Amino acid sequence: MPKEITTLVTFFGATGDLAKRKLYPSVYNLYKKGFLVEHFGILGTSRAELSTKQFQVMVHDSIKEFMNEEAPQDFLKHFDYQRADITTPEDYAPLKALIEEMDEKFALKGNRIFYMSVAPRFFGTVAKLLKSEGLLSENGEFNRLMIEKPFGSDYETAEKLNNELSHAFSEDQVYRIDHYLGKEMVQNIAALRFGNPMFTKSWNRDSIDNIQVTLSETLGVEDRAGYYDTAGALRDMIQNHTMQIVGWLAMDEPATWTDRDIRIAKNAAFNSLKIYTPDEVAENFVRGQYGPNAIGTQVGYLDEKDVPADSQNNTFVAGKLQFDSYRWQGVPFYIRTGKRLAAKTTRIDIVFKKDYNLFDSNQPLSNDVLTIIIDPEGRIEYKIAAKATTAEFKTRPITLKWKASDEDKAQTPEPYERMIHDTMDGNGSNFADWNGVAVAWKFVDAVQSAWDSVHQDFPNYVSGTMGPAASDELLEREDREWIYKG
Ligand SMILES: NC(=O)C1=CN([C@@H]2O[C@H](COP(=O)(O)OP(=O)(O)OC[C@H]3O[C@@H](n4cnc5c(N)ncnc54)[C@H](OP(=O)(O)O)[C@@H]3O)[C@@H](O)[C@H]2O)C=CC1
Ligand SMILES: O=C1O[C@H](COP(=O)(O)O)[C@@H](O)[C@H](O)[C@H]1O
Numbered sequence: 001m002p003k004e005i006t007t008l009v010t011f012f013g014a015t016g017d018l019a020k021r022k023l024y025p026s027v028y029n030l031y032k033k034g035f036l037v038e039h040f041g042i043l044g045t046s047r048a049e050l051s052t053k054q055f056q057v058m059v060h061d062s063i064k065e066f067m068n069e070e071a072p073q074d075f076l077k078h079f080d081y082q083r084a085d086i087t088t089p090e091d092y093a094p095l096k097a098l099i100e101e102m103d104e105k106f107a108l109k110g111n112r113i114f115y116m117s118v119a120p121r122f123f124g125t126v127a128k129l130l131k132s133e134g135l136l137s138e139n140g141e142f143n144r145l146m147i148e149k150p151f152g153s154d155y156e157t158a159e160k161l162n163n164e165l166s167h168a169f170s171e172d173q174v175y176r177i178d179h180y181l182g183k184e185m186v187q188n189i190a191a192l193r194f195g196n197p198m199f200t201k202s203w204n205r206d207s208i209d210n211i212q213v214t215l216s217e218t219l220g221v222e223d224r225a226g227y228y229d230t231a232g233a234l235r236d237m238i239q240n241h242t243m244q245i246v247g248w249l250a251m252d253e254p255a256t257w258t259d260r261d262i263r264i265a266k267n268a269a270f271n272s273l274k275i276y277t278p279d280e281v282a283e284n285f286v287r288g289q290y291g292p293n294a295i296g297t298q299v300g301y302l303d304e305k306d307v308p309a310d311s312q313n314n315t316f317v318a319g320k321l322q323f324d325s326y327r328w329q330g331v332p333f334y335i336r337t338g339k340r341l342a343a344k345t346t347r348i349d350i351v352f353k354k355d356y357n358l359f360d361s362n363q364p365l366s367n368d369v370l371t372i373i374i375d376p377e378g379r380i381e382y383k384i385a386a387k388a389t390t391a392e393f394k395t396r397p398i399t400l401k402w403k404a405s406d407e408d409k410a411q412t413p414e415p416y417e418r419m420i421h422d423t424m425d426g427n428g429s430n431f432a433d434w435n436g437v438a439v440a441w442k443f444v445d446a447v448q449s450a451w452d453s454v455h456q457d458f459p460n461y462v463s464g465t466m467g468p469a470a471s472d473e474l475l476e477r478e479d480r481e482w483i484y485k486g
Contacts (some may be wrong), residue, residue, distance in 0.1 A: 005030075005424040006039035007142075008108045012126055012133075013117035014044025014055070018148070020062035021332040023117060028063050028419035031075050035421060038393075039109075044081045045095060055081035071110035078106065082215050086118065086126050087326040092133035099135060110140025113423055116147050124164030131168035132197035146175045146423050149240060152430070153230070154448075155441035171434055172260075175423045180241040180346075182415025184404075185374040189248040189348070192372065194379070197372070200253070202352070204327045209367060212349040213245055214484050215337040216466070219344075220290065221315070222299065222329060225306035232314040234287070234444055237337040243270075244432055246333055249348065250323055263435075270439040273327040280452035288316030288468040289338040290450055291459030298340065298463045315339045316461060318471035319447070324410055332478065336471060338424040340463040346374040349483040359393055366397050369483055373444030378412075 009027070011019055019124060044055050056076040082098045084091035091218040103110060114130060116123055122231045127145060130136055136143045145165065152158025165174055179273070180186055188338045192201055202208070215237055221228045250269040254261040276284060289311075291300035301307055301315050316338030352368040365385055373379035388396040403413070413421070422430055460468040461486045475481050 002034040003425075004037045004039065005035050005421075006107070006109050007111040007113055007424050008041040008043060008102055008106075008418070009113045009115055009424075010043045010045065010095070010099065011115050012045055012122070014052070014081065015048050015058070018117045018222060019044070020058070021066055022414070022416040023115070023420070024059045024062045025036065025067045025165045026070070026414060026420050028067065029413065029417045030421055030424075034349065035424070036078075038077055039107050041108055042079045043095075043098060043102060044079065045084045047083060047085050047223065049083050050081050052080050055079060055322055059069050073216035086122055086129070089129055089133055090226065092129055092135060096133060096135050101280070103137075108140075111142050112137045112140060112143075113144045113146060113327045114421075116145070118148075120148070120150055120161075124161050126183055127165045127168045136168070141428060143169070144173050144175060144423055144426070145169045146177060146419070148177055150231070150235070151176055151240075151437055152441065153235065155438065155445050157436065158437060158441050162438075172428065174434075175428060176420070176432040176434075177419055178240050178244045178432045179419070180337040180374075181244050181432065182413075182418045183346075183374055184412045185372060185378045186245060187250065187381070188378070189245070191371060192370075193248075194253060201347065205329055205331045207352055208331055209351045209353045210331060210480055211249055211333045212483055213242055213249070213333065213335045213347075214349075214482070215242055215346045216341040216468075216484075216486075217337075217339050217344055218341060218464075220340045220463070221301060221304050221307065223305065225269055225304060229307055229311055229313045232287075232448075233317045233337050234314055238317055238319075238335065239440045239444040240432070240437075242335050242337060243443070244436070245348065246335065247436055250325075250333065251351075252327065263433050267433070267435045269323065269325065270436045272323045272328075272437055273325055273443060274322045275443055276446050276448075276450070278453070280448040282454075284322075284474075285317065285319035285447050285450075286468060286470040287314040287451055287456060288318075288338060288461045288471070288475055289313065289458035290315050290338075290461055290463045293340075293463035300459045300463070301340075302459065310331055312456065312458070314451070316341070316467045316471070318467060318474055318476065321443075334475060334480075334482070336467065336482075338461075338467050342464055342466050344376055345442075345484065347484055348372040348374070351480075351483065352385050357395075359395060365395065371483070378408070 013019055056079050059079050060076055063069055080102055082095050084095050116126055152161050193203055247266040251265040254265040289301050289394050292298055302309055317338035321333040350370040354365050354367055357363055357365045366407040369383040371381040382400045383397050385395040388394040
């Protein structure tokens with residue numbers, strides 16, 4: 001039986017794209033699954049003038065549009081709305097009054113979640129005003145803050161934002177969203193690592209040759225050049241999603257399976273990440289920018305809408321991470337991400353060390369590889385050696401495969417549903433904590449600042465390929481290759 005959760009969730013940015021596409025459908029799923037029953041309230045706010053009824057109709061229509069389902073009145077009656085400009089302190093008084101009214105009406109015990117689904121420039125202001133205008137409950141079990149990305153645009157801005165949040169919320173009250181951490185197969189990393197003694201015991205430099213993390217996209221910049229040209233693949237995908245995946249891969253066993261101990265273990269790994277000097281960046285990192293595709297049907301980045309003609313922005317990044325730790329000494333973590341690549345896929349390849357070939361000392365065994373495919377669909381593959389089906393005794397690589405079934409997929413929660421549920425449940429395991437975010441920014445800032453001082457000729461890869469040649473060379477010069485070739 002699902003455990004009923006008692007809480008009020010206030011959605012700032014209640015009329016926005018994210019709220020309609022993801023947040024209301026997620027809340028509806030939690031209702032259908034029985035996590036939200038009687039004692040919940042959803043308060044929406046933005047600058048738009050909407051009555052309670054109009055807001056309920058908007059929520060109904062979002063669920064219809066994005067889930068093709070009719071939400072019942074029994075669900076919608078838990079939604080209410082208050083207009084407010086979040087930069088105006090006086091507008092918080094009516095919000096506070098409605099929060100208190102809903103708290104009483106639905107018997108919510110003062111439990112409060114505030115979800116910031118607004119532009120990042122508002123995050124600090126809202127947190128400050130929530131406290132100064134008295135919207136945090138003093139008698140409830142919890143006040144929690146869910147905060148969207150991006151969390152800063154470099155270490156300095158992230159630290160400033162974190163300081164602003166910390167005036168109102170302690171670290172354990174802040175749930176920093178990274179939607180990759182809500183993905184089923186990212187959560188499967190821990191199950192595979194710590195649920196199989198064979199992997200638990202071999203997850204270290206004795207057995208692993210290298211680890212590869214690929215987040216590849218086929219889409220280009222679309223209509224987001226205003227943001228993307230200031231961020232690039234490095235800040236858009238490496239600082240957050242890639243680093244958070246790496247955190248699950250690189251951490252030691254947590255002392256217990258609690259969010260506190262998981263964070264302690266992950267942070268020990270993050271803190272051992274080597275931050276590069278400019279020379280080390282040049283040696284270990286590659287940047288790219290897409291040109292047109294081979295048949296000329298897709299334009300290059302520089303010809304995309306709103307992109308400056310001389311942009312030095314990166315749409316592709318490949319690099320090598322190194323951890324100064326006992327577990328990972330000498331084991332490279334190769335990471336790469338980019339737009340307009342050959343395929344949409346997110347995957348992890350764990351490449352095990354080759355061993356002596358007992359059967360034929362002239363013919364080295366091939367590496368065993370454990371592959372975790374996160375997107376576009378959950379799959380696990382394990383390439384191992386087995387006997388070739390010939391008269392002579394020889395080995396050949398075979399691949400054991402598992403794929404998420406339709407039933408698995410149907411019962412897997414969407415990342416946003418899971419993240420809202422986990423916040424309601426007070427489980428911060430699948431959220432980014434400040435230390436991890438800070439280390440990732442320090443690392444990424446070092447790479448960006450080295451790149452900023454050197455002009456690079458772009459474009460340097462053809463749309464529809466797996467990035468510039470330098471990305472392959474990064475591994476080739478260490479006698480390795482990307483397992484996934486597109
Ligand atoms: N959309 C998406 O798919 C994703 C979004 N995000 C993040 O989610 C957040 C929201 O994004 P998204 O929904 O796309 O943005 P939208 O621009 O669609 O929505 C912004 C919301 O903020 C409200 N708003 C703007 N200014 C104010 C103000 N001064 N006072 C009160 N409310 C205000 C708007 O309503 P009004 O103008 O009526 O006030 C609107 O409801 C951002 O941080 C974004 O980075 C993250 C991942 C994916
Ligand atoms: O955060 C972001 O992620 C998307 C990719 O997410 P996915 O779940 O579809 O893999 C990326 O396209 C976008 O640029 C970035 O901001």
